[in-house]
Amino acid sequence: MKKVKIEIIPVGNEILIGQIIDTNSAWMAAQLTKAGFEIIAITTVGDCTKDICQALDTAFSRADVVLMTGGVGPTKDDITKTTLCNYFNTDLVFDDSVLENINRIFAHKNYALNELTRNQAFVPKNCTVIQNIVGTAPVLWFEQNNKVLVSMPGVPFEMKTVMSDEIIPRLRKQFQSIDYLKSSLLISGITESALAIRLSDFEEQLSQKFSLAYLPSYGLIRLRLSAWGAENAPEMEARKEQLKQLVKDVLIDESDKPLETILGEKLRSKKLSISTAESCTGGNIAHQITLISGASNYFKGSIVSYANQVKSDILNIDSEIIDKYGAVSREVVEQMAQSVSKKLKTDCSIAVSGIAGPDGGTPDKPVGTVWICTKVKDKILTQKYQFGTSREENINRTTNMALLQLIKMLE
Amino acid sequence: MKKVKIEIIPVGNEILIGQIIDTNSAWMAAQLTKAGFEIIAITTVGDCTKDICQALDTAFSRADVVLMTGGVGPTKDDITKTTLCNYFNTDLVFDDSVLENINRIFAHKNYALNELTRNQAFVPKNCTVIQNIVGTAPVLWFEQNNKVLVSMPGVPFEMKTVMSDEIIPRLRKQFQSIDYLKSSLLISGITESALAIRLSDFEEQLSQKFSLAYLPSYGLIRLRLSAWGAENAPEMEARKEQLKQLVKDVLIDESDKPLETILGEKLRSKKLSISTAESCTGGNIAHQITLISGASNYFKGSIVSYANQVKSDILNIDSEIIDKYGAVSREVVEQMAQSVSKKLKTDCSIAVSGIAGPDGGTPDKPVGTVWICTKVKDKILTQKYQFGTSREENINRTTNMALLQLIKMLE
Numbered sequence: 001m002k003k004v005k006i007e008i009i010p011v012g013n014e015i016l017i018g019q020i021i022d023t024n025s026a027w028m029a030a031q032l033t034k035a036g037f038e039i040i041a042i043t044t045v046g047d048c049t050k051d052i053c054q055a056l057d058t059a060f061s062r063a064d065v066v067l068m069t070g071g072v073g074p075t076k077d078d079i080t081k082t083t084l085c086n087y088f089n090t091d092l093v094f095d096d097s098v099l100e101n102i103n104r105i106f107a108h109k110n111y112a113l114n115e116l117t118r119n120q121a122f123v124p125k126n127c128t129v130i131q132n133i134v135g136t137a138p139v140l141w142f143e144q145n146n147k148v149l150v151s152m153p154g155v156p157f158e159m160k161t162v163m164s165d166e167i168i169p170r171l172r173k174q175f176q177s178i179d180y181l182k183s184s185l186l187i188s189g190i191t192e193s194a195l196a197i198r199l200s201d202f203e204e205q206l207s208q209k210f211s212l213a214y215l216p217s218y219g220l221i222r223l224r225l226s227a228w229g230a231e232n233a234p235e236m237e238a239r240k241e242q243l244k245q246l247v248k249d250v251l252i253d254e255s256d257k258p259l260e261t262i263l264g265e266k267l268r269s270k271k272l273s274i275s276t277a278e279s280c281t282g283g284n285i286a287h288q289i290t291l292i293s294g295a296s297n298y299f300k301g302s303i304v305s306y307a308n309q310v311k312s313d314i315l316n317i318d319s320e321i322i323d324k325y326g327a328v329s330r331e332v333v334e335q336m337a338q339s340v341s342k343k344l345k346t347d348c349s350i351a352v353s354g355i356a357g358p359d360g361g362t363p364d365k366p367v368g369t370v371w372i373c374t375k376v377k378d379k380i381l382t383q384k385y386q387f388g389t390s391r392e393e394n395i396n397r398t399t400n401m402a403l404l405q406l407i408k409m410l411e
Numbered sequence: 412m413k414k415v416k417i418e419i420i421p422v423g424n425e426i427l428i429g430q431i432i433d434t435n436s437a438w439m440a441a442q443l444t445k446a447g448f449e450i451i452a453i454t455t456v457g458d459c460t461k462d463i464c465q466a467l468d469t470a471f472s473r474a475d476v477v478l479m480t481g482g483v484g485p486t487k488d489d490i491t492k493t494t495l496c497n498y499f500n501t502d503l504v505f506d507d508s509v510l511e512n513i514n515r516i517f518a519h520k521n522y523a524l525n526e527l528t529r530n531q532a533f534v535p536k537n538c539t540v541i542q543n544i545v546g547t548a549p550v551l552w553f554e555q556n557n558k559v560l561v562s563m564p565g566v567p568f569e570m571k572t573v574m575s576d577e578i579i580p581r582l583r584k585q586f587q588s589i590d591y592l593k594s595s596l597l598i599s600g601i602t603e604s605a606l607a608i609r610l611s612d613f614e615e616q617l618s619q620k621f622s623l624a625y626l627p628s629y630g631l632i633r634l635r636l637s638a639w640g641a642e643n644a645p646e647m648e649a650r651k652e653q654l655k656q657l658v659k660d661v662l663i664d665e666s667d668k669p670l671e672t673i674l675g676e677k678l679r680s681k682k683l684s685i686s687t688a689e690s691c692t693g694g695n696i697a698h699q700i701t702l703i704s705g706a707s708n709y710f711k712g713s714i715v716s717y718a719n720q721v722k723s724d725i726l727n728i729d730s731e732i733i734d735k736y737g738a739v740s741r742e743v744v745e746q747m748a749q750s751v752s753k754k755l756k757t758d759c760s761i762a763v764s765g766i767a768g769p770d771g772g773t774p775d776k777p778v779g780t781v782w783i784c785t786k787v788k789d790k791i792l793t794q795k796y797q798f799g800t801s802r803e804e805n806i807n808r809t810t811n812m813a814l815l816q817l818i819k820m821l822e
Binding site for chain 1: 427429436451567
C-alpha cells in the first residue's frame with residue numbers, strides 16, 4: 001500500500017522577510033501525520049505569480065495532495081486566487097453562498113460590508129468551494145489527474161478550523177491513509193553521541209521499516225522510533241520495550257509530550273499543587289504550566305519578583321540575605337521557593353533567579369548564571385546552571401531545566 | 412543592479428511530522444533581508460537523500476546562495492553531510508582543525524570524546540570548513556559556478572552564532588548587497604478591507620518599485636511599505652509621510668516592533684513603572700514584557716493569581732466581590748489592577764481575568780470572555796472582550812489586547 005504524499009505551500013512575503021514565524025505548517029504536519037498521510041516537503045514562496053506556479057509544478061510532480069496557505073486576503077498584495085485561476089486556466093465567478101457566509105460573519109461582528117470584502121465571493125469556476133465559517137476568504141478545492149490542491153487562509157485560527165472540520169475529513173474519505181506508528185522516549189543526562197553508541201547494536205538490528213531519530217534540545221534528547229503501517233504494531237511494541245531497557249537509567253518519560261504536560265500529569269496523579277516564584281524567567285514558567293488545559297487543578301499562582309523590592313515586600317526575602325549573597329544565589333532562590341509555597345499554600349514550588357542578559361553580568365556571575373530551586377513538600381533541591389549569552393535562550397533553557405528538575409524529583 | 416537571491420533549505424523529518432516549529436528560517440530570513448539579500452524560497456525536506464538532492468537542484472536553478480540547516484548531528488539519522496558528498500561527487504577527509512575545536516568544546520564541558528563525535532571531523536574534500544565554535548558539527552561552504560551552498564547545524568543557537576559571526580559577513584564580502592527599505596505602520600481599530608479602500612488611491616499612484624502589504628493579526632494590522640535599493644530612500648520617506656496622514660486616526664506606532672517593545676519604549680520615555688496581575692494569561696503578559704532586554708528599568712513584577720484563593724490572599728480582593736460578580740468580572744479585574752500597582756509600587760498596571768477554555772465556560776460567560784483593566788497613575792480603563800474557543804489563541808489574544816490597551820492609554 002502506497003503512502004499518500006502531501007506537500008504544504010505557505011505563501012507570503014512576510015515569511016520570506018522573516019516578519020513572522022510560520023507556525024501553521026508544524027500544526028498541519030502534525031495533524032496530517034496523525035491522520036495517516038506523509039508530508040514530503042514544505043515549500044514557502046512569496047506573493048509572486050511566477051514563484052507560486054513553479055512551486056505548484058514541483059509539488060504536483062512529487063505529491064498527491066498540495067495544501068496552500070495564505071495570500072487570500074481582500075487586499076492587492078494577496079494574489080493566490082488569481083494565480084490559481086491562471087494556473088488552472090479558468091475564470092472567476094461570483095458565488096452567492098460565499099457572500100452569505102461573509103454577511104453572516106459581518107453581521108455578527110457589526111462590520112459594514114464593503115466592495116473589497118464582497119469580492120472575496122469571486123471564486124475560480126472549476127473548483128469546489130468550501131465555506132470558511134470563521135473568516136471571509138473561502139476555501140478552494142481543486143482536482144486534476146487524481147490529485148488535489150487546496151487553497152486556504154493563512155490566519156492560524158481560520159486555517160486550523162477549516163483543516164479540522166473540512167480538509168482532513170475530506171482527505172481521509174478520498175484517499176487511503178496509513179497508520180503512522182511512533183514511540184517516543186524523553187531522555188536526559190547523556191550526550192547524543194554517547195546515547196547513539198549505546199544504541200548502535202539496537203540500530204544495527206532494526207528492520208528497514210523502522211527508523212530511529214534523535215532530537216536534542218536544551219539538555220534533553222527526544223528519541224523517536226517510527227514506522228508506517230498498522231501491521232508493524234507488534235514489532236513496534238517489542239522494539240520499544242528493548243529501547244526502554246537500554247535507556248532506563250536516563251529515561252524521563254515515555255512520550256514526546258512537552259515538559260509542562262508531563263509535569264501536570266505527575267502533579268495530578270500525586271494530587272499535588274504547585275506555585276512558582278520567578279525572577280529571570282519573568283513569568284514564563286507559570287505561562288508554560290498554564291498552557292495546559294486543566295492546569296487550574298494543580299497550579300495556584302506565581303509571584304514574579306523581578307525587582308529586589310518585590311522579593312522583599314511580597315516574598316519576604318530577607319534584604320540582608322539579598323545584600324550579602326546577591327539576588328542570584330542559592331540562599332535567595334531557596335527562600336523564594338519556601339516563601340511562595342507557603343504564601344500560595346502549595347505542596348510544590350519552583351523558584352528561579354538568574355542573569356538573563358545581555359547586560360547585568362559580572363566576572364563572578366556572568367550572563368547565563370542561573371539558580372533553580374525546586375520543592376516537593378519538605379524536600380528541596382537547588383542547582384546552579386551556566387547557560388549562554390542570549391537572553392531569549394536563557395529564559396527558555398531556565399524554564400525547561402526548572403520543569404525538568406521538578407519532574408525528576410517527582411519520579 | 413541585480414538582487415542576490417537566497418534559498419533556505421531546512422532538513423529534518425522532525426519538521427515534516429510537525430514535532431517542532433521551524434523558528435530558524437524566520438530568524439535567518441530577517442537577518443539576511445537586513446543584510447541586503449532577497450530570500451526567494453524556504454524549502455523544507457526530510458532526512459532523505461533523494462529529496463535533499465531534488466531540493467538542491469531546484470534551489471540552484473533559481474538562487475545564487477543556498478543555505479541548508481540541520482541533519483548534521485553525529486547519529487545515523489543525520490545524512491546531510493554524506494548526501495552533499497554524493498551531490499558534489501567528492502569524498503570525506505579527516506580535518507584536524509575540526510577535531511581540535513571538538514576537543515576544546517568537550518574539555519570545557521567535561522565530556523569524554525567518543526568515536527561518533529570524532530567522526531564529525533570528517534568533511535567533504537572540496538569544501539571550505541568554517542569552525543562552529545559553539546558545537547561539534549562543522550560548517551561546510553561549497554562553491555560551484557559562482558554559486559554558494561552552506562551546510563550548517565539546525566540547533567538554533569549554533570545556527571545563529573555561525574550565521575552572525577561567519578556566514579553573513581562572508582556573503583556580504585563575496586556578493587553585492589542591496590538595501591532593503593521598509594516603512595512599517597502598526598494600525599488598530601479598522602478592518603483590513605476598510606483600510607485597503609481608504610488607501611486605494613495611494614496604492615494606485617504607487618510606483619512599481621514599491622510594494623504595500625497588509626499583515627493582520629489579533630485586532631492589529633501591520634502595514635508594510637517596502638522597496639529595494641538605497642536610491643529609493645527619498646521617495647520612501649515622502650510616501651511614508653503620505654501614508655501616515657492617511658491613517659493617523661488609527662495609527663498605533665511607526666514600526667513593526669512587537670507590542671512589548673513599543674510599550675517598553677513608552678514606559679521608559681515617560682519614566683513610568685509597571686506590574687501585572689494575571690489570571691487567564693498565567694504569566695504570559697509578564698513574560699512578553701520581560702523578553703525585552705532592559706525591562707528591569709520599568710517592570711517590577713507580577714502576581715499570577717490563578718486560583719481565587721490567591722486573588723484574596725495575595726491581592727486582597729474582597730471574596731464577597733468574587734462571590735457576587737465572579738472572578739471574571741469588571742469589579743474583580745479593577746481591584747486586581749489597583750491592588751497589584753499598590754503592592755508592587757508601580758505607576759501602571761495591567762490586570763486580566765477570563766475564561767481561556769476549553770472548559771469553564773457558562774451561558775453567561777462563554778469560553779473566550781475576558782476582562783482587561785489597564786491603569787496609568789489614577790486613571791483606569793476597563794474593557795470586556797469576547798475571543799474564541801482555543802485556549803492558546805485566547806491566551807495570546809488577551810496578552811496582545813492588554814498590551815495594546817495600555818499603549819493606547821499612554822499616547
